[in-house]
Amino acid sequence: MIVFYFSGTGNSRFIAERFSRAAGAACLSVEEAADFDALIAQEDTVGFCYPVYGSCVPRPMREFVLTHGRALANKRIVILSTQLVFSGDGAHALCAFLPGGKSDVVYAEHFNMPNNIANFSLFAVKNGRQNRTRLVKATRKAERAADEVLRGRIRRRGFHWLSILIGKSQSMLWPLVEKRAANDVRISADCTRCGLCARICPMQNLTEGENGIEQGGKCAVCYRCVNACPERAITTLIHRKPKKQYLGISEETVRLSR
Numbered sequence: 001m002i003v004f005y006f007s008g009t010g011n012s013r014f015i016a017e018r019f020s021r022a023a024g025a026a027c028l029s030v031e032e033a034a035d036f037d038a039l040i041a042q043e044d045t046v047g048f049c050y051p052v053y054g055s056c057v058p059r060p061m062r063e064f065v066l067t068h069g070r071a072l073a074n075k076r077i078v079i080l081s082t083q084l085v086f087s088g089d090g091a092h093a094l095c096a097f098l099p100g101g102k103s104d105v106v107y108a109e110h111f112n113m114p115n116n117i118a119n120f121s122l123f124a125v126k127n128g129r130q131n132r133t134r135l136v137k138a139t140r141k142a143e144r145a146a147d148e149v150l151r152g153r154i155r156r157r158g159f160h161w162l163s164i165l166i167g168k169s170q171s172m173l174w175p176l177v178e179k180r181a182a183n184d185v186r187i188s189a190d191c192t193r194c195g196l197c198a199r200i201c202p203m204q205n206l207t208e209g210e211n212g213i214e215q216g217g218k219c220a221v222c223y224r225c226v227n228a229c230p231e232r233a234i235t236t237l238i239h240r241k242p243k244k245q246y247l248g249i250s251e252e253t254v255r256l257s258r
């Protein structure tokens with residue numbers, strides 16, 4: 001088995017790695033440079049792990065699945081989606097892009113993870129030990145998922161018609177939100193042009209131009225730059241300066257969650 005993940009701020013990477021370690025699977029970011037078709041060809045089961053955005057699949061993961069659709073045909077598919085609180089059918093949402101639709105999916109699970117929307121006033125940003133309980137639970141769930149996949153147990157979280165209906169309440173609007181946000185990264189006067197955002201952007205959307213950081217209309221709203229900017233000078237989607245940034249999952253937090 002091989003697991004591919006997209007992770008804006010580290011949560012999905014954490015789950016992909018926990019699951020893969022427990023399942024004895026290979027684990028690779030979709031941002032890496034690799035011969036993905038050749039890697040997929042060697043396996044009978046392929047896993048995907050990604051964060052849910054408005055009950056939808058992030059663009060980097062959608063594009064990855066569509067690009068490698070031919071190689072993915074007739075593979076057994078495992079879907080692991082991470083979320084803050086709720087997505088309805090966040091894992092099921094990937095089926096729209098899979099060559100075999102939902103029929104190839106043998107396992108799907110949702111994982112509640114720390115908040116990475118640093119400037120969303122409804123939810124607090126927590127870091128380090130504050131996330132311990134969430135990560136302990138998520139780790140147990142990832143290990144249980146690995147065990148169940150290896151034993152051939154079928155679980156398809158988010159595939160019930162009610163979950164799909166609930167998911168639709170968010171996912172119907174999300175494409176519009178995503179389209180508008182794609183070209184709406186805002187950089188405040190606090191920017192020191194350190195270039196970090198350009199180096200870490202998974203979409204290569206941000207570049208260092210003569211007049212500062214420029215955008216190319218490809219923002220996938222992953223929040224990586226919003227959380228990493230040393231000056232808290234970047235916003236996307238919600239244009240409020242984050243009071244506190246999400247620092248992702250540190251080695252120390254990983255140790256605590258074992």
Ligand SMILES: Cc1cc2nc3c(=O)[nH]c(=O)nc-3n(C[C@H](O)[C@H](O)[C@H](O)COP(=O)(O)O)c2cc1C
Pocket residue numbers: 006007008009010011012013050051052053054055082083084085086087113114115116117170221222223237
């Ligand atoms: C733009 C955006 C939209 C999100 N939408 C949802 C959502 O609809 N439901 C939810 O529970 N969490 C939502 N989240 C939270 C993330 O899915 C969650 O924090 C995820 O674990 C982040 O994973 P990552 O660190 O791998 O990027 C959203 C996050 C972002 C940045």
